Amino acid sequence: xxxxxxxxxxxxxxxxxxxxxxxxxxxxxxxxxxxxxxxxxxxxxxxxxxxxxxxxxxxxxxxxxxxxxxxxxxxxxxxxxxxxxxxxxxxxxxxxxxxxxxxxxxxxxx
Amino acid sequence: xxxxxxxxxxxxxxxxxxxxxxxxxxxxxxxxxxxxxxxxxxxxxxxxxxxxxxxxxxxxxxxxxxxxxxxxxxxxxxxxxxxxxxxxxxxxxxxxxxxxxxxxxxxxxxxxxxxxxxxxxx
Numbered sequence: 695x696x697x698x699x700x701x702x703x704x705x706x707x708x709x710x711x712x713x714x715x716x717x718x719x720x721x722x723x724x725x726x727x728x729x730x731x732x733x734x735x736x737x738x739x740x741x742x743x744x745x746x747x748x749x750x751x752x753x754x755x756x757x758x759x760x761x762x763x764x765x766x767x768x769x770x771x772x773x774x775x776x777x778x779x780x781x782x783x784x785x786x787x788x789x790x791x792x793x794x795x796x797x798x799x800x801x802x803x804x
Numbered sequence: 805x806x807x808x809x810x811x812x813x814x815x816x817x818x819x820x821x822x823x824x825x826x827x828x829x830x831x832x833x834x835x836x837x838x839x840x841x842x843x844x845x846x847x848x849x850x851x852x853x854x855x856x857x858x859x860x861x862x863x864x865x866x867x868x869x870x871x872x873x874x875x876x877x878x879x880x881x882x883x884x885x886x887x888x889x890x891x892x893x894x895x896x897x898x899x900x901x902x903x904x905x906x907x908x909x910x911x912x913x914x915x916x917x918x919x920x921x922x923x924x925x926x
Binding site: 728 | 834841843850851852853856864865866867868901909910911912913914916919
């Protein structure tokens with residue numbers, strides 16, 4: 695199975711909003727609402743920030759939001775802060791009952 | 805407080821078997837409330853799902869690794885383990901164990917171990 699498609703990098707200034715896309719197929723993102731997003735800082739364990747497309751775990755800032763349209767899921771980070779800088783990954787359940795990650799997106803706060 | 809403590813060698817020779825264990829504290833694997841998984845990140849690359857196990861022994865594996873991977877569970881020790889056979893340099897990665905937040909492979913990973921760098925080299 696091939697990784698879901700994410701842009702390699704995105705950037706934004708403090709206070710701005712950015713959106714990261716995650717594109718799959720009807721066999722994964724398009725077929726199920728089981729998309730989650732992870733924030734990963736180097737040397738640390740990844741952190742779950744969105745699950746089931748648009749749900750935030752307890753304790754995660756409401757500046758993070760998720761959505762989905764057809765085969766593409768999106769993560770929006772509003773009110774960018776320096777601490778948001780890092781790598782972001784999407785993860786989807788698939789028709790084969792497996793899981794697949796996106797290739798990852800590096801977010802730079804200018 | 806849930807903790808996932810990873811253990812295992814940081815260096816494995818090519819063609820040998822990589823073995824890692826994840827010991828769970830603060831929760832019981834045999835409660836059946838969660839699935840448990842392994843994920844890795846090769847140097848300079850993205851996260852890769854390896855596989856998942858339920859307390860009953862039900863497993864799901866990434867198709868590209870399925871012929872070399874075995875994930876097992878020992879409920880008496882509250883541990884689950886990863887074995888990856890016939891390793892090559894491309895298996896060099898930081899390996900993470902993690903909990904899926906419900907009793908299905910549809911669920912996201914909400915708690916992660918600290919990560920173990922495993923290098924494949926002679």
